[in-house]
Amino acid sequence: MNKHTKFGFYIFFIPVFLWLFLLIVLPHIELLFMSLKYENDMGEMVWSLQNYKEFFSEEIYWLTFLRVALYAILVTFLTFVVTFPIAFYITKVVSPKYKGFLIILLLMPFWVSELVRVYGWMILLRESGVINYFLVSLHILDKPIEMLYNDVSMIMGLVYTSMLFMVVPLISSLDGMDDSYIEAAHDLGASKFIIFFKIVIPYTAPGIVSGSIVVFMLTLGNYLTPNLMGGKNSLWFTEQIYNQFIASFNWNQGAAFGFLLLLLSSLIIWIGLKLTKQNLAKALS
Amino acid sequence: MKKLAITSVAAVALLSGSVLNADTLKILTWKGYAPKALVEKFEKQTGIKVELTYSNNEEMISKLRATRGAGFDVAQPSQDRISSVQAKYKIYKALDYSKIDSKQIITSMLDAVKKNTKVGEDSFGVPFCYGTSGLIVNKKLAPNAKDYSDLLNPEYKGKISYRLKRPTLIGVAFAKGDDPFAKYGDTKAYKALMDSVQADLIKAKPLAKNYYANGDALLSMLRSGEVTVAMGWDNGGWKLHKENPDLDFVAPKSGALGWIDTFAIPAKAKNVAGAYKWINFMLKPENAAYFTNDQAYGTASKGATALLDAEKKANFQRSFSKADIDNIKWYPPVPAVLEKIEGKILDKIKSAK
Numbered sequence: 170m171n172k173h174t175k176f177g178f179y180i181f182f183i184p185v186f187l188w189l190f191l192l193i194v195l196p197h198i199e200l201l202f203m204s205l206k207y208e209n210d211m212g213e214m215v216w217s218l219q220n221y222k223e224f225f226s227e228e229i230y231w232l233t234f235l236r237v238a239l240y241a242i243l244v245t246f247l248t249f250v251v252t253f254p255i256a257f258y259i260t261k262v263v264s265p266k267y268k269g270f271l272i273i274l275l276l277m278p279f280w281v282s283e284l285v286r287v288y289g290w291m292i293l294l295r296e297s298g299v300i301n302y303f304l305v306s307l308h309i310l311d312k313p314i315e316m317l318y319n320d321v322s323m324i325m326g327l328v329y330t331s332m333l334f335m336v337v338p339l340i341s342s343l344d345g346m347d348d349s350y351i352e353a354a355h356d357l358g359a360s361k362f363i364i365f366f367k368i369v370i371p372y373t374a375p376g377i378v379s380g381s382i383v384v385f386m387l388t389l390g391n392y393l394t395p396n397l398m399g400g401k402n403s404l405w406f407t408e409q410i411y412n413q414f415i416a417s418f419n420w421n422q423g424a425a426f427g428f429l430l431l432l433l434s435s436l437i438i439w440i441g442l443k444l445t446k447q448n449l450a451k452a453l454s
Numbered sequence: 455m456k457k458l459a460i461t462s463v464a465a466v467a468l469l470s471g472s473v474l475n476a477d478t479l480k481i482l483t484w485k486g487y488a489p490k491a492l493v494e495k496f497e498k499q500t501g502i503k504v505e506l507t508y509s510n511n512e513e514m515i516s517k518l519r520a521t522r523g524a525g526f527d528v529a530q531p532s533q534d535r536i537s538s539v540q541a542k543y544k545i546y547k548a549l550d551y552s553k554i555d556s557k558q559i560i561t562s563m564l565d566a567v568k569k570n571t572k573v574g575e576d577s578f579g580v581p582f583c584y585g586t587s588g589l590i591v592n593k594k595l596a597p598n599a600k601d602y603s604d605l606l607n608p609e610y611k612g613k614i615s616y617r618l619k620r621p622t623l624i625g626v627a628f629a630k631g632d633d634p635f636a637k638y639g640d641t642k643a644y645k646a647l648m649d650s651v652q653a654d655l656i657k658a659k660p661l662a663k664n665y666y667a668n669g670d671a672l673l674s675m676l677r678s679g680e681v682t683v684a685m686g687w688d689n690g691g692w693k694l695h696k697e698n699p700d701l702d703f704v705a706p707k708s709g710a711l712g713w714i715d716t717f718a719i720p721a722k723a724k725n726v727a728g729a730y731k732w733i734n735f736m737l738k739p740e741n742a743a744y745f746t747n748d749q750a751y752g753t754a755s756k757g758a759t760a761l762l763d764a765e766k767k768a769n770f771q772r773s774f775s776k777a778d779i780d781n782i783k784w785y786p787p788v789p790a791v792l793e794k795i796e797g798k799i800l801d802k803i804k805s806a807k
Contacts, residue, residue: 229798229805297678315612315680318664396667401659404804415512416619417797418519418539418790 204424220425230409234429237406238437240320241388244327245381248335251328252380256339257369261348272340279333287397290326291317318400326398327388334387335380342376343369378445378452382438389434406430478503479728482514482526484715486749487582488736496735502728511535518545523721527729533714534785536571536578542790547719548576553730558737563754567716570787579716580733581754583745586710586782587621588773590672590691592682594700599683601707602629606658607683615672616685618665618804620796621711625685626651628708628783635786645795652799656806665804676701689750692769703769705778712782714754 691703739757
């Protein structure tokens with residue numbers, strides 16, 4: 170390495186390093202220490218694993234996490250099911266002339282903040298909302314029904330907010346796929362079903378994996394959508410962390426929950442990668 | 455290269471310096487507590503620029519705790535949430551009451567707040583405004599809703615809403631004929647009472663339409679008739695009454711819950727002189743009356759009552775009989791250990807099926 174490239178390397182390396190170290194690593198170290206301290210009955214702070222033990226011994230905490238993790242997996246799967254046909258249509262079916270326009274149409278709702286989009290759904294779905302108004306005036310319903318505040322509407326909201334993060338990697342990996350593979354399979358007599366599972370899915374696997382990881386993590390860490398659209402049973406794990414920090418003033422417990430969320434979600438992703446025999450490095454390249 | 459770096463550092467230092475030097479007053483408060491007209495008037499009179507941050511009790515405490523009392527010059531916590539927090543985290547500055555124009559404050563209220571916010575020799579709060587939590591009821595659709603127990607009443611199934619926060623637990627406990635405030639000192643008895651409240655709220659969970667997250671959401675559900683019985687603040691109920699006479703605030707039979715919000719000065723406030731100016735400014739009769747006429751909260755300012763709109767006085771008389779006023783349960787200071795108990799109970803209610 171000569172002197173010039175070295176200088177260039179530091180110019181780009183130092184900001185990234187400072188950013189990571191000062192804003193991410195350092196606060197996490199403090200949180201880690203905090204999570205390992207526990208206030209005993211005498212009111213003194215002592216080193217202890219009690220905060221972590223609390224998570225496993227108290228049913229409401231680990232049950233909430235389990236429920237949220239299962240919902241996040243479901244949301245990831247549904248998001249894939251919804252976005253894959255869209256991505257396929259845009260990249261393979263429609264004339265390339267309209268491709269850019271369609272992608273812009275797809276991205277446009279995401280220029281608006283998540284909060285505004287969620288409120289948009291609430292205006293549509295609520296008991297005195299737009300959909301109920303039309304259903305009643307068309308005499309399909311006798312009186313308005315409440316469509317908000319249940320798990321179905323919450324999952325729909327979560328799928329909607331995370332669609333973008335699935336569709337973009339799918340489009341880019343489908344874009345790179347040569348159409349002649351599909352034509353060749355056709356010529357050799359493969360059915361549509363076989364083409365889809367033997368050619369299209371394996372080829373787009375890296376895109377599916379990276380999209381799924383992002384959607385899973387975002388859903389697991391979402392706070393806003395479950396809180397606003399979910400019903401009385403929509404306790405999300407992030408809300409429990411917030412409650413520990415803000416409502417109970419128990420920062421130590423909240424920090425322990427934060428670390429558990431990080432560790433357990435990484436574990437779930439690792440298991441998912443092993444089960445589907447995918448490789449993280451390949452998915453991110 | 456080096457030259458460029460030095461000039462850019464100098465430029466940044468100059469810029470941030472000029473921002474810091476400008477006379478600003480950073481206020482951590484509730485929505486509505488600093489009406490725009492009053493902020494503009496204050497800025498014109500004193501030349502101090504006001505910056506507002508909206509928050510609530512829990513977030514105020516957490517924010518100030520995170521910075522150890524820095525970042526704001528005035529905070530407005532409720533009087534019952536000051537002393538235990540101050541004893542533990544030391545986030546406020548002791549107030550110098552000689553700098554406060556106590557002639558313009560209702561004496562009994564000032565004394566009560568001084569007493570309730572005392573830690574050691576010092577006190578930490580000045581009263582600003584007060585109000586109560588109780589029921590907001592659609593009187594046409596739910597004419598018999600009179601107490602917190604109606605939040606658990608099957609008659610109003612699907613038309614009930616409340617916040618899943620500590621006032622709801624306390625209200626339901628009062629409606630059971632118990633007195634949670636009397637049990638503040640006895641953690642065990644308080645926990646037993648809250649456990650029974652938890653059981654009641656879990657049993658009544660299918661009756662509630664939702665647990666509302668903010669006051670605006672509640673008001674819009676009441677307006678549209680989606681909710682007929684709710685727990686809420688008096689000023690919200692009165693705001694709705696003005697739009698639709700069927701809706702009104704009702705002081706519950708077992709007692710409305712009375713709160714007093716205060717002015718406090720964070721431990722590392724930069725503009726302390728400005729903070730005292732703001733406190734005295736906001737409690738001046740004409741300004742306090744403007745605030746109450748605008749927001750419908752009661753004021754701690756002595757001379758303001760004479761300047762209130764007739765409508766504001768009528769509100770109060772309509773919702774509170776003499777007996778109701780005597781029955782208001784004022785929040786005593788909360789011991790820190792109780793918040794932990796309540797936090798877990800709220801989590802359990804929300805996660806219950």
